[in-house]
Amino acid sequence: MDDLLAEFVAETREMLAALSGEIVAWEAEPTERARLDTIFRFVHTVKGNCGFFDFPRLEALSHAAEDALSDVRSGRRMPDRGLVDAVLAVIDRIGVMIEEIERGEPLSDSNHDILIAALKGELDEAEISLAISSGSRSPVSVAEQRTIRLPVELIDQVMSGVSEMVLARNDIARRLQVSGVETGIEAPFSRLSALITEVRDAITRTRMRRIEGLFATFPRLVRDLSAELGKQVFIELENGEVELDREMIELIRDPLVHLLRNAVDHGIESPADRLAAGKREAGMLTVSARQTGNTIHIGIMDDGRGIDSDALAAKAIEVGITTAEKVAEMSRTDKVQLIFEPGLSTARQVTSISGRGVGMDVVRSNIEKFGGSLEIESLPGEGTRFLICVPLTLSILPSLTVEAGGQTFAIPRSYVEEIVSTSGGQLEFAQIGERRYVTFRDRRLACVGLDTALGLVERDTDDSLFVILRLGWGDLYALAVDRIFDHQELVIKPLAPGIMQSGLFVGCTQLDDGTPVLVLDVTAIGHGAGIPRELQRPTTAASRAPLHSDREGLRVILFRTLSGERRAIAMSAVEQVERADAGAVRNPGAEAQIVMGEEILTLAGVPDGAELPDRFTVLRLSDGGEPMAYAAREVLDISRLSGELKRVHGKQGVVGVTLVDGEAAELVDCHALFASNSAQGGSGHALTCRLASTDGWMQNFLGPIIEAAGYRIVEQNEPADIAFVDSGCDTETGCEARMAIRLRNEPSGARDTDTIYRYDRTALMAALLRAGQELAA
Amino acid sequence: MSNMLLLVLLAGRRAALPAVQVNSVIELSEVTPVPCAPAHVAGLAALRSRPLTVIDCATALGIATGPADWRKQRAVVVEQEGHLYGLLVDGADDIVAAFDEAGPLGADPGSGWQAAALGRVETETGAVLLLDIGALISGAGTSLAA
Numbered sequence: 001m002d003d004l005l006a007e008f009v010a011e012t013r014e015m016l017a018a019l020s021g022e023i024v025a026w027e028a029e030p031t032e033r034a035r036l037d038t039i040f041r042f043v044h045t046v047k048g049n050c051g052f053f054d055f056p057r058l059e060a061l062s063h064a065a066e067d068a069l070s071d072v073r074s075g076r077r078m079p080d081r082g083l084v085d086a087v088l089a090v091i092d093r094i095g096v097m098i099e100e101i102e103r104g105e106p107l108s109d110s111n112h113d114i115l116i117a118a119l120k121g122e123l124d125e126a127e128i129s130l131a132i133s134s135g136s137r138s139p140v141s142v143a144e145q146r147t148i149r150l151p152v153e154l155i156d157q158v159m160s161g162v163s164e165m166v167l168a169r170n171d172i173a174r175r176l177q178v179s180g181v182e183t184g185i186e187a188p189f190s191r192l193s194a195l196i197t198e199v200r201d202a203i204t205r206t207r208m209r210r211i212e213g214l215f216a217t218f219p220r221l222v223r224d225l226s227a228e229l230g231k232q233v234f235i236e237l238e239n240g241e242v243e244l245d246r247e248m249i250e251l252i253r254d255p256l257v258h259l260l261r262n263a264v265d266h267g268i269e270s271p272a273d274r275l276a277a278g279k280r281e282a283g284m285l286t287v288s289a290r291q292t293g294n295t296i297h298i299g300i301m302d303d304g305r306g307i308d309s310d311a312l313a314a315k316a317i318e319v320g321i322t323t324a325e326k327v328a329e330m331s332r333t334d335k336v337q338l339i340f341e342p343g344l345s346t347a348r349q350v351t352s353i354s355g356r357g358v359g360m361d362v363v364r365s366n367i368e369k370f371g372g373s374l375e376i377e378s379l380p381g382e383g384t385r386f387l388i389c390v391p392l393t394l395s396i397l398p399s400l401t402v403e404a405g406g407q408t409f410a411i412p413r414s415y416v417e418e419i420v421s422t423s424g425g426q427l428e429f430a431q432i433g434e435r436r437y438v439t440f441r442d443r444r445l446a447c448v449g450l451d452t453a454l455g456l457v458e459r460d461t462d463d464s465l466f467v468i469l470r471l472g473w474g475d476l477y478a479l480a481v482d483r484i485f486d487h488q489e490l491v492i493k494p495l496a497p498g499i500m501q502s503g504l505f506v507g508c509t510q511l512d513d514g515t516p517v518l519v520l521d522v523t524a525i526g527h528g529a530g531i532p533r534e535l536q537r538p539t540t541a542a543s544r545a546p547l548h549s550d551r552e553g554l555r556v557i558l559f560r561t562l563s564g565e566r567r568a569i570a571m572s573a574v575e576q577v578e579r580a581d582a583g584a585v586r587n588p589g590a591e592a593q594i595v596m597g598e599e600i601l602t603l604a605g606v607p608d609g610a611e612l613p614d615r616f617t618v619l620r621l622s623d624g625g626e627p628m629a630y631a632a633r634e635v636l637d638i639s640r641l642s643g644e645l646k647r648v649h650g651k652q653g654v655v656g657v658t659l660v661d662g663e664a665a666e667l668v669d670c671h672a673l674f675a676s677n678s679a680q681g682g683s684g685h686a687l688t689c690r691l692a693s694t695d696g697w698m699q700n701f702l703g704p705i706i707e708a709a710g711y712r713i714v715e716q717n718e719p720a721d722i723a724f725v726d727s728g729c730d731t732e733t734g735c736e737a738r739m740a741i742r743l744r745n746e747p748s749g750a751r752d753t754d755t756i757y758r759y760d761r762t763a764l765m766a767a768l769l770r771a772g773q774e775l776a777a
Numbered sequence: 778m779s780n781m782l783l784l785v786l787l788a789g790r791r792a793a794l795p796a797v798q799v800n801s802v803i804e805l806s807e808v809t810p811v812p813c814a815p816a817h818v819a820g821l822a823a824l825r826s827r828p829l830t831v832i833d834c835a836t837a838l839g840i841a842t843g844p845a846d847w848r849k850q851r852a853v854v855v856e857q858e859g860h861l862y863g864l865l866v867d868g869a870d871d872i873v874a875a876f877d878e879a880g881p882l883g884a885d886p887g888s889g890w891q892a893a894a895l896g897r898v899e900t901e902t903g904a905v906l907l908l909d910i911g912a913l914i915s916g917a918g919t920s921l922a923a
Binding site (some may be wrong): 389499516 | 810813814815818819822827832859860862914916
């Protein structure tokens with residue numbers, strides 16, 4: 001029996017047990033509302049659960065009972081003796097069927113129709129009693145499935161016991177090491193040690209559950225919702241076999257359901273709107289779960305209308321969250337983020353589905369409460385995507401231990417973006433008042449000294465070691481620390497309220513030697529340092545400015561050209577660094593070209609008439625459009641331009657010269673490079689190609705890639721520079737071509753150098769290039 | 778047994794804690810200071826794998842004459858609301874039986890003591906002041922010292 005079914009059985013059993021008292025009371029007083037509701041809920045739940053499993057008879061039975069009870073609740077029907085008996089009989093029957101399901105037997109085929117008829121009130125009393133007796137069987141007592149339910153506290157107790165064992169083990173290990181004496185217990189100790197690790201893993205697993213169980217309830221939810229709203233929604237689940245802390249599954253249930261409801265209610269359009277927008281009538285909702293390291297990523301994606309960022313911004317201005325001036329500065333992404341501000345809802349009307357009051361801010365803060373994060377991406381007209389990141393377990397936290405003010409602290413690793421140090425001198429600082437800013441990947445991040453933030457004794461020296469922290473929603477800041485120790489998996493313990501009251505710590509943990517270590521609440525420390533939230537947002541105006549406003553801080557790749565000059569090129573222009581063979585280069589000199597993968601690129605940086613080394617480095621450059629390549633002898637470093645740029649006259653391809661890390665380097669003029677590249681790609685240069693018109697493959701498959709490579713396809717009757725010919729057909733028709741490239745159908749022509757396998761794209765490109773070469777010569 | 782008392786020495790005076798609430802009396806080997814914590818929280822220690830919040834009782838009462846030195850003091854381990862606390866005292870040697878329930882103090886024991894006083898208890902060693910553990914933990918007397 002699979003887990004889901006076992007859970008269904010256990011749940012139904014539990015409800016039946018709880019219901020037994022209610023049934024008796026209801027029998028005595030059939031009109032009593034509270035009891036009626038309880039019983040109604042029971043049959044409703046059973047009916048709903050049957051939808052996941054294939055139990056049509058059970059479903060039909062519970063459905064009939066639900067209908068009858070629903071009539072009673074709405075006052076359309078009086079709960080007479082016959083109805084009460086029939087409902088009770090149904091509940092008994094459900095109990096019997098659950099047992100059959102549990103034993104894995106086929107469901108007994110006792111006649112349900114007559115019972116259903118009794119529920120519908122179609123039978124008289126005598127028939128009803130017959131109906132009830134016909135299906136009832138004395139329940140066979142069976143050995144219950146061997147599962148037990150345990151309070152979480154008990155498991156936690158075992159877990160903390162095990163962590164204590166781990167600490168004790170580490171202690172013994174250390175003592176053994178220190179003593180250095182052969183005690184003869186080393187072997188049994190290492191066995192014990194391995195066993196403890198095993199137990200720890202096992203107990204961790206007891207807390208884990210497949211996320212599948214949670215996802216399984218979604219199709220039903222979405223079906224009901226979309227039916228209610230008159231929409232069509234398909235849901236696709238990808239659970240990725242992810243396991244999650246049982247407690248965590250309960251914690252993410254509500255936020256997930258909320259997001260799903262939102263997606264169906266607000267995200268996905270009505271069928272008519274969808275058709276009008278050129279989409280399929282039915283909306284698509286994808287829920288996926290992935291585990292990356294110690295984090296679970298749960299994505300909810302819809303292909304609906306996306307978030308109306310302007311409406312959101314307008315609403316935000318209306319309720320006073322922001323101002324029109326600020327909105328004018330905002331990008332679409334910034335506006336979408338407004339959805340997380342408290343007191344905002346864009347729903348045109350409050351519906352019963354998404355409810356009222358609970359905004360995205362609450363959903364997000366609920367997720368953040370257990371250490372998760374919620375991100376949103378939305379494209380107008382294309383849909384919205386939510387990403388929930390959940391730590392794998394609450395109690396074991398991967399952490400980074402650092403030192404500040406002579407004390408050790410732990411930082412949850414999921415917040416750590418990067419560790420940077422000024423020892424290499426690559427960091428650039430700005431001082432604004434008393435606050436220092438460090439430039440990290442073109443963003444100015446506020447520096448917060450951990451010692452200052454915690455009120456510890458500060459050192460005299462300047463901060464030099466930073467942990468870049470990424471808060472819940474991409475907000476970054478730099479935390480200055482004195483030392484960085486280690487990444488460790490730490491067991492987190494709660495702290496006494498007196499210590500928690502500062503709000504700077506989330507818990508406490510112990511290092512292997514038992515020393516207590518405080519775990520920092522990096523969010524609180526960031527905000528505590530007085531940095532307003534906006535400044536930490538990655539995409540505010542401040543971060544967009546630096547690239548063009550001044551060259552200072554421009555990130556560059558330093559390299560040595562083939563002729564030996566030290567040059568720098570803007571990192572943003574470099575897509576890739578590869579190694580290439582001299583053989584891939586055609587036409588060395590100012591108009592050199594290179595075959596890279598499946599493309600022919602203009603190759604810059606090759607001096608006229610120079611001998612190419614056999615192997616050299618190629619920087620693949622892109623300005624977003626046509627890519628090109630730059631030849632280099634070697635890549636030296638990644639650095640940042642800090643010095644003044646001196647113009648150099650009469651030197652082509654270079655903007656100027658500057659000092660990088662104390663040595664002169666020429667800054668490559670990317671603008672001129674790409675300008676000449678696109679000029680070369682112009683029609684004046686294009687060679688013409690002719691394809692065999694009778695060959696559909698050439699027209700449809702080959703044509704587009706040749707055109708993409710900058711050649712012009714000509715008609716059959718036009719003269720062409722190069723003709724593509726199928727090696728199987730010798731008759732070359734049409735006008736003459738200056739060159740021909742022959743293609744064959746078989747991958748391995750026995751060392752056939754005259755023809756090229758038609759799917760060998762690299763060879764095709766090389767052949768084109770060679771043909772162009774020879775024509776030019 | 779509920780009227781057994783642990784006699785402690787604090788700021789040169791004898792006082793009593795309800796023995797039933799006391800887990801043990803230990804000497805601390807390592808205390809990690811906690812930044813930004815209230816003044817009477819001396820730091821964090823570990824009792825096996827559980828964190829132990831160390832409370833400087835003299836500061837908590839507002840009668841401290843100098844900084845607490847946990848190396849010379851002993852910690853009375855108590856548990857409250859699921860958290861372990863170590864109450865730093867100058868000495869804790871004896872457990873005695875109270876003759877009676879705590880009675881009224883009769884007079885003001887002095888401003889600091891007042892903050893955590895439950896009453897006066899007669900024992901075989903004489904009358905002692907019964908201290909309120911909760912008040913010590915919350916640092917009821919710290920505001921007086923300030």
